[in-house]
Amino acid sequence: MRAIVERTQRASNSWSGNPTVRVTTDQGTYLTETDSHSGLVALGLEPGDVVELTITEGRIEYIDEIRNEEEETHGPITDRY
Amino acid sequence: MVRSLIGTEVAPPTWLAHRSGMPRYTRRALPGYEVPLHLLVSGGLRTITNARHTVNCGCWVPEGDAGHFDHGTLLNPTEEFLREEGREVPGRVALLYENLMYVGNLERIIDADGFPRAVVGRAVSMWWTPSSLAPGWYDNEGRQVEYQFNPRYLGDETEVMALSVANGSRLLGQMLRRTPGRTTYNPVNQNLTTDIGNQPMQNWMVETFIAPRPEHRSSVPESPRAVTPDPLEGFDTHEARMVEMERRFSALTLAASVRAREEDWCGDYEEACRTMGLSEDHYSRERTEDGEAIRNVTFEVTMELTYNIGTTALDRLLENEFTGSHDVRDSVDVKSRVTVNITQGITGDQDFDEDQHDLDEILDNAGYNDYDDADVLSWRTI
Numbered sequence: 001m002r003a004i005v006e007r008t009q010r011a012s013n014s015w016s017g018n019p020t021v022r023v024t025t026d027q028g029t030y031l032t033e034t035d036s037h038s039g040l041v042a043l044g045l046e047p048g049d050v051v052e053l054t055i056t057e058g059r060i061e062y063i064d065e066i067r068n069e070e071e072e073t074h075g076p077i078t079d080r081y
Numbered sequence: 082m083v084r085s086l087i088g089t090e091v092a093p094p095t096w097l098a099h100r101s102g103m104p105r106y107t108r109r110a111l112p113g114y115e116v117p118l119h120l121l122v123s124g125g126l127r128t129i130t131n132a133r134h135t136v137n138c139g140c141w142v143p144e145g146d147a148g149h150f151d152h153g154t155l156l157n158p159t160e161e162f163l164r165e166e167g168r169e170v171p172g173r174v175a176l177l178y179e180n181l182m183y184v185g186n187l188e189r190i191i192d193a194d195g196f197p198r199a200v201v202g203r204a205v206s207m208w209w210t211p212s213s214l215a216p217g218w219y220d221n222e223g224r225q226v227e228y229q230f231n232p233r234y235l236g237d238e239t240e241v242m243a244l245s246v247a248n249g250s251r252l253l254g255q256m257l258r259r260t261p262g263r264t265t266y267n268p269v270n271q272n273l274t275t276d277i278g279n280q281p282m283q284n285w286m287v288e289t290f291i292a293p294r295p296e297h298r299s300s301v302p303e304s305p306r307a308v309t310p311d312p313l314e315g316f317d318t319h320e321a322r323m324v325e326m327e328r329r330f331s332a333l334t335l336a337a338s339v340r341a342r343e344e345d346w347c348g349d350y351e352e353a354c355r356t357m358g359l360s361e362d363h364y365s366r367e368r369t370e371d372g373e374a375i376r377n378v379t380f381e382v383t384m385e386l387t388y389n390i391g392t393t394a395l396d397r398l399l400e401n402e403f404t405g406s407h408d409v410r411d412s413v414d415v416k417s418r419v420t421v422n423i424t425q426g427i428t429g430d431q432d433f434d435e436d437q438h439d440l441d442e443i444l445d446n447a448g449y450n451d452y453d454d455a456d457v458l459s460w461r462t463i
Binding site: 064 | 254255257258259
């Protein structure tokens with residue numbers, strides 16, 4: 001399902017600060033569990049990001065930004081090649 | 082024309098060296114080491130200069146360093162390199178990207194010349210985000226451009242190595258999410274910078290890409306890493322190791338540095354402390370204007386430090402400044418596991434901005450700031 005990242009909380013500006021991300025869907029509000037062994041990586045997600053996520057047994061199992069295929073690696077700089 | 086083929090002496094244009102303030106570099110032979118068949122390096126100007134300063138390699142300058150030089154002022158020898166090499170690039174191929182947007186370029190180059198789309202060999206993408214450009218990149222008209230990591234440009238067997246200082250870690254997150262199990266990132270290098278002559282980077286390149294010459298192997302010290310216990314023993318896959326390291330770092334940084342700006346988030350930090358094995362014996366809670374904060378976290382960190390022989394850092398180390406055991410070897414890249422006792426006192430009216438208090442700052446505050454880098458292996462409460 002799709003959702004919008006409502007809020008992130010990270011302890012550090014470094015990569016190690018994998019944030020906790022809160023998203024609200026029509027099924028409720030969920031937090032990523034980034035301090036577990038889930039392998040979930042929320043790094044780089046920001047409030048307002050539109051994400052695709054899957055919920056399994058009440059937990060976010062997968063989350064990633066909705067990709068814009070047009071923008072992926074085909075921005076103006078790469079187009080200049 | 083800049084030609085960056087292996088075996089060809091290359092120097093940047095004089096004007097460029099002058100403009101950048103860099104000395105003209107010379108290719109330096111590293112006694113006792115040899116480059117695997119091909120080492121193709123791309124990246125920003127400082128990256129490739131560093132690389133060439135360290136090893137013999139082909140270099141790809143993708144239209145110059147977007148942050149520091151005009152686009153198009155440098156020629157891209159990659160295409161020529163590939164063409165002259167034939168339809169295959171054997172051996173190890175290192176692709177050092179300032180930004181993985183160049184993966185797209187690589188695909189185009191390969192396609193245009195009829196090369197296989199997938200990178201042949203083992204490709205390693207090294208990426209960092211220059212803080213000067215974070216959180217995005219800019220095209221040559223000054224418009225901010227956000228690039229996304231798209232694994233479709235990578236071959237199925239391509240291993241991705243993310244090397245990041247990660248101010249804007251969005252791309253790093255995408256790499257980790259989108260190539261799970263294939264992306265490795267090395268926190269040892271998280272403070273790596275690209276300054277010319279940067280020893281950690283050169284060490285990393287040597288360690289990663291350069292094999293000892295057979296005739297010198299007996300004189301080349303073994304990596305201390307090989308004889309030290311694996312701090313991540315039991316985590317056998319890249320993904321598992323990554324997740325575990327992430328968990329540890331997250332817990333550490335959370336517990337040691339965070340400030341509960343709002344009360345409803347305070348529970349997360351307590352959870353982090355519990356993850357670390359910390360109890361309220363090891364920290365205290367205080368009411369603040371903003372809510373409730375974790376204070377006075379005390380813990381012990383075992384680090385693997387990277388430093389260089391002959392540096393002040395080594396001198397200090399040999400003076401036994403640290404507690405714990407040392408494993409010092411006469412090597413171009415010495416690593417040692419040391420144990421540091423740190424009491425992170427978070428008291429008073431100090432402004433503990435959540436974005437500032439990561440591990441590095443904790444170490445700095447504790448006086449361990451002369452080291453090129455530190456990799457936290459484990460910690461325990463004391």
